Each structure stands twice: as structure tokens, then as C-alpha cells.
Amino acid sequence: MTTAPLTFAIPKGRILDEALPLMAQAGIVPEAGFHDKANRALSFACEDSTIRLIRVRAFDVATFVAHGAAQAGIVGSDVIEEFGYSDLYAPVDLDIGHCHLAIAEPVDAACDLASASHLRIATKYPNITRRWFEARGVQAECVKLNGAMELAPSLGLASRIVDLVSTGQTLKDNGMVETATILPVSARLIVNRVAFKTDSARLGPLVERFRALATHRQAA
């Protein structure tokens, strides 16, 4: 009987450049076609034929793995927190993809965050945002956007945004200032909990390889 390859999900964009060298050290090396920008394929064989890669949007990495369509993957802790999938196990902080989730407002914001009881906030992270404000007695009405959050205040869509910040350049270039940090973010190895039990022979060593690499990076 031939066993199906393990499906390993990775995000298309930012994390990928940092994740690929780490994956290679853990024995996951995609076929050459993966690096061809003109290639529209979404699923790729690996040098190790027991693993195949799928390249999907960051939020979808968590969904594929939580539902068992992929058995493991790499995703930001922001995405893990936002979904809160109980079927996801995130055993290793990979120490890559560092940024943070923050509240930001226009430099000349009219209303004071401390005295507000209700706020309209543009974000890709409505669950994290609602929870954070609720814990501080503020009702957050979230307008879900998928990008370009920084435009929302100047166009009257929301008074604040909750978005990822890395260098702070995007906020600066759009006349905004960070007022609070909600969550530090880094990329994690994620595994489907059921698969981790039923396919421990393959997933156990894979997790251990990434764990050893992360420990080594953090010690360096």
C-alpha cells in the first residue's frame, strides 16, 4: 500500500522568504518549479517524496490545517489567534516573521481612546480586536478589510485601525500613529491535532526537526 504524502501548507507572501531556508534545513525542499514566478500551480512535489507543499493565503493555511486538508504548515501567530481553531496544535515558535498587531489612529485624531465607550475599527482581525476592547469595557464595531486598512480613517470608514506593524513605515506614510500594542507576532509551525495522533510516525519527527532548528536559532 502506498501512503499519501503529507501535505504541508505555507503562505504565499511575506513569511515565505524566511520560511524556505528553515524548511530546507528540516528536509522540506520543493521541486524547482516552485520558484518559477510564471508557474500558477498551487501544489508542489518535494525532494522528499513523502511530503508535498501547497501555497495558499496566510489565513487559509490555518483553515486547511485545522480541517485536516493539510496535516501541517507554517503561519503567523496573528492568524492562529484570530481563528482560535481547537483542532490546531502550534508546537513550535519558529522565530521568523516578527511583527506586532497594533491599534493606530490618525496623528490628529479627534476622540480620546481612554474615554470612548464605542469605537468603529477597520481591521482584518475582528475577533482579536473585539476581545481586546471588550476586556477594557469598550464596544468595538469592526469593519472587516483585507488590506490597505490605513485608508479607512481618512475616508471616514472608521476612527481607528488594528493592523500589523513591522517597521512602522506604512503608518507613518499614511499620517497615522500607533497607540497600543495588542499582540507580538511570529510564525509558528502548526499541525492538525488528529493527524498528529494518527500519523505520529511522520509528524512527530517533523515537529522535532523544526523544534531543534528553532532552539538552535534562539540560542544563536
Ligand SMILES: Nc1ncnc2c1ncn2[C@@H]1O[C@H](COP(=O)(O)OP(=O)(O)OP(=O)(O)O)[C@@H](O)[C@H]1O
Ligand atoms: N510587516 C508585516 N506585515 C504583514 N504581515 C507580516 C509582517 N511581518 C510579518 N508578517 C506575517 O506575515 C503574514 C502574512 O503572510 P503573507 O504575506 O504570506 O500572507 P498572504 O497570504 O500574502 O496575505 P494575504 O492573504 O493578506 O494576501 C502575517 O499573518 C504575519 O504573521
Ligand SMILES: O=P(O)(O)OC[C@H]1O[C@H](OP(=O)(O)OP(=O)(O)O)[C@H](O)[C@@H]1O
Ligand atoms: O510596518 P510596516 O513595515 O510598514 O508593515 C506594515 C504593513 O505591512 C502589511 O501590509 P502588506 O504589505 O502585507 O499588505 P496588505 O495591506 O495587503 O496586507 C500590514 O498590513 C501593514 O500595512
